[in-house]
Amino acid sequence: MDLKYTPEEERFRNEVREWLQANLPAERPEVSESENMDEWMAFLRNWQRKLSDAGWAGIAWPKEYGGRGAGVNEQLIFTEEMARAKAPNLMNVSIGIELVGPALMHHGAEAQRRRYLPKILSAEEVWCQGFSEPGAGSDLASLQTRAVIDGDRFIVTGQKVWTSWAEYSDHCILLVRTDASAPRHKGISCLLVDMRSPGITVRPTRQITGETEFSEVFFDGVAVPRENLVGEINGGWGVAMTVLMHERGTSAIGYQIRLRSELDELMELAKRIEKNGRPASADPLIQQKLAQSFIEVEILKYNIYRSATQIARNGSPGPESSIIKLFWSEMDRRQKEVAMELMGLRSQLVRGSKGAVDHGRWQRAFLWSRAGTIYAGSSEIQRNIIAERVLGLPRG
Ligand SMILES: Cc1cc2nc3c(=O)[nH]c(=O)nc-3n(C[C@H](O)[C@H](O)[C@H](O)COP(=O)(O)OP(=O)(O)OC[C@H]3O[C@@H](n4cnc5c(N)ncnc54)[C@H](O)[C@@H]3O)c2cc1C
Structure with a gap:
């Protein structure tokens, strides 16, 4: 990839930056979904509508489906600027925009694209x-x-x-078995299901953070119109692979900026917290860990640029997206472990407790x-994927 942006791309960056400065809501709920999930969802819905009306949702999506019709670099720049401005993400970015969108564009019927894609963006x-x-x-x-x-x-x-998000969803991209006698990967189909269909029960599950972000979903004789099949009958595995590749690769684009800005906040925390009578930031071991986190953010950044090049050339991130998924998730854990170490015993205080450092945000x-x-x-x-599909090693 050419790491220098063109003058047009730089102009695009300035445009995004100025729009965010002028339009980012000053008052926004903290990212604390558990405290008032309904309020948070309503806020996100309004925020995305604003972005969508201004043409900022679906940067690289074709115009006929409500997108901007720009390239992968513009998508990268937009995501970087959103992360830099600490703007809340688009509401349904991780599933609607980054998974369902590519799945329908690669495998869906034209009528499905026109029916569903614009409403994901708005x-x-x-x-x-x-x-x-x-x-x-x-x-x-x-399955x-x-x-x-x-x-x-x-x-x-x-x-x-x-x-x-099952509790808040209008539709589900669902994998089902349509041929029990075929080899496992060949008997699966992909359906688009209206979550308000009779026979669906959603039972939220409480997570260790206290939130109920995910749920169990039960289907009891749910009728789904045949036109809601994506691609071929028993061809669902191909759709699933497209979804998973995008989930691992594209959705990580903004993470390096977010992880970098969290590192800055962690360094600021290290200056505020005392260790052995001195700011923790003066401790050589803490310094090593913060430096390591900085190096890892840089590695992630260049891997994301490499993946963006792959998407620009082939329209899909490929199995290399597993490298990015593995790397960002493991480095995120290491970075947050440093936060826990810095807080010492106070790291045990949950959100809302008296004395919790930064209202418990690091623990969350x-x-x-x-x-x-x-x-x-x-x-x-x-x-396993990297060993088999990137390195070409035999299946374990
Ligand atoms: C926050 C969160 C949100 C999620 N959201 C969704 C969602 O929206 N939709 C959805 O469909 N799913 C969702 N998931 C589910 C997620 O995809 C699964 O949890 C994941 O695929 C692992 O499956 P499992 O939990 O059944 O664990 P298992 O597959 O039972 O794995 C248990 C352990 O065994 C290891 N293991 C399993 N197989 C192998 C192997 N072949 N080689 C080496 N090790 C192995 C695993 O790495 C893991 O450590 C979500 C999960 C989380 C945590």
Whole structure:
């Protein structure tokens, strides 16, 4: 990749920066979804509508689906500027924009693209991802939720788990088994399901942070119109792979800036907190760890640029996206462990407790950082993919 941006791209960066300066709401709820999730969701919906009206949602999406029709570099610049301004992310970015969008653009019918894509950008419709099941996480191909054809509809029965945003979603991109006798990967289909269909029950699960970001979702004879099939019948594995590659690669674009700005805040914390009668920032071991985190942010940045080049050339991040997923999630954990070390015993104080450092935000970030090494494929699974599909080693 040419690491210098063109004058047009720099102009684009300035335009984004100025718009954010003028439009970023001064008053915004803290990123504390658990305290008032409804308020937080309403805030995000309004924020995304504002971005979308100004043409900032779906930078690299085609214009006919409500996007800006710009390139991957503009997407990269936009995401960097959002992270730099500490702007709240787009509401449905991690599922609607980054997963469902690419899946429909690669595999969907034209009518599906026109029906669903613009409403993802305007935040009129929120999506969830129904892949994992109680018996199918890393081994996704063993999923059991089944769909049988009944005239012009599918009838879906089964259970999904860990479904992020299910409680707030209008639609679900769902993997189902449509042929139990075919080899495991060949009997799966992908459906677009209206979450308000009769027969769907959503049961939120409380996480260690106190939030209920994800849910169990039960399907009891749910009717789904046949036109909601994405791609071919029993061709769902290809759709799932597109979704997972984007989940691992594209969605990490802004992380290096966010991790860098969290490192700056961590250094500021190290100056405020005392260790052995001196600011912790003077401790040589703490300095080593902060320097290591800085190096890792730089490594992540260049890997993300490499992935962006791959997307610009091939339209897809490829199996190398596993390197980025593995790296950012593991380095995020290491960075938040430094925060816990700095706070010492006070790291045990949860949000809302008297004496919790920075209102408990570091402890929440530490707990959340554990999730990053599990969702979108755990670290062990990313290593397996890198070994087999990047290094070409035989299957273990
Ligand atoms: C915060 C969060 C949000 C999520 N959101 C969603 C969502 O919106 N939609 C959705 O569908 N899913 C979601 N998930 C689920 C996620 O995709 C799964 O948790 C993940 O795929 C792991 O599956 P599992 O939990 O069943 O663990 P398992 O697959 O049972 O794995 C257990 C352990 O065994 C290891 N392991 C398993 N297989 C191998 C192997 N072959 N080689 C080496 N080690 C192995 C794993 O690395 C892990 O450490 C979410 C998870 C989290 C934490």
